[in-house]
Each structure stands twice: as structure tokens, then as C-alpha cells.
Amino acid sequence: MKIPYLFARFNLALAALMMTGCTSWNLLPLEQRVLEQVHSVKQWAPERLEGELPVLEQAYAQRPNTVNRLRLAVSLGFGRCHKCDSARALRLFKETLQSSQDNSVVALASLSIELLESKAMMAEKNSALVNQQQRINELQQKLNDLTLIEESLHLRE
Numbered sequence: 027m028k029i030p031y032l033f034a035r036f037n038l039a040l041a042a043l044m045m046t047g048c049t050s051w052n053l054l055p056l057e058q059r060v061l062e063q064v065h066s067v068k069q070w071a072p073e074r075l076e077g078e079l080p081v082l083e084q085a086y087a088q089r090p091n092t093v094n095r096l097r098l099a100v101s102l103g104f105g106r107c108h109k110c111d112s113a114r115a116l117r118l119f120k121e122t123l124q125s126s127q128d129n130s131v132v133a134l135a136s137l138s139i140e141l142l143e144s145k146a147m148m149a150e151k152n153s154a155l156v157n158q159q160q161r162i163n164e165l166q167q168k169l170n171d172l173t174l175i176e177e178s179l180h181l182r183e
Contacts, residue, residue: 035141036064036137036138036141055093056092056093056096056128056131057130057131057134059093059096059097060093060096060097060100060134063096063097063100063101064100064104067100067101067104067105068104070105072105072106072107072108073107075101075105075106075107075109075110076107076108076109078101079098079101079102079105079107079109079110082094082097082098082101083098085097085098086098092122092125092126092128092131095118095121095122096118096119096122096131096134096135098115098118099114099115099118099119099122099138100115100138102114102115102118103115103116103119103138103141103142104141104142112142112145112146115138115142116139116142116143119135119138119139119142120135120139122135123135123136123139
């Protein structure tokens, strides 16, 4: 599973969630702002996102409401920059999950948590695969060296 696929899945699930039980496409301001943040974060260069994070942090510090918490969590969890922090994003999404009574917000937080946990699991598996590949390469090099030694021994006889 690749990250772009996960983002597509997230966006589709979010759109389906908002359509279920609704007769129109009128989004509440909270959902609209969070969706805009998701879209923006995917588009921004790492430098731009690093410039936006302090602004989002300050907004959340001044007004720790659901909108600011979700916008910060989306940026920290789904952004591509050095200051992005998936662990903190997970904590913020879990806070939202516990504090909100709004079904769409709970669904949004749940989907985000699932996506971030899947992303972390994939990164862990990728790291394990890289380590295994390095070990295989080292063993292959040792085998090649032993083969060369064996061939040189045969030539001496």
C-alpha cells in the first residue's frame, strides 16, 4: 500500500461519510476547513509547510478548539517536512475523538488515526525490509569473497 493510495482512500472515505445521511453537499465550516487543510498540505512544498506550522501551533495555543486542533493534526500527520510529527498528530486526533460529540468529526478523527497508524506500520515494515536487504547484500558479498578464496586455492594446487 502506498501513501498516495492511502490519501485517496482517506479522501474517498471522507467524501462518502459526508454524503451518507445528507441530502445536500453543504459542508459544515469545520469539515470544510479541515478538508481544505488536507488538500493544501498535500500540495505544499516542505518549506511552505514548515512556515505554516508555527502559525497553526499559535492558533491552536490561542484557541484550542476542534478546528484548530484538526488543522494542526492534519498538517503534522500528513505533511512532508522535517518538523512534521505523526506521533503528535495521533495524540491530537485521539483528543478530538474523545472530546467531540459530532459524528462527522469522530469519523474524520477515526479515519485519520487509522491512516496514520497504517503509515507508521508501513514505514516500520519498509525499514525492516531495508535492513534485511542490507544483510542479504552483506551475506552475498561474503559468499562472493569465499568463492574467490576457494577458486584461488584451487589455482594454487
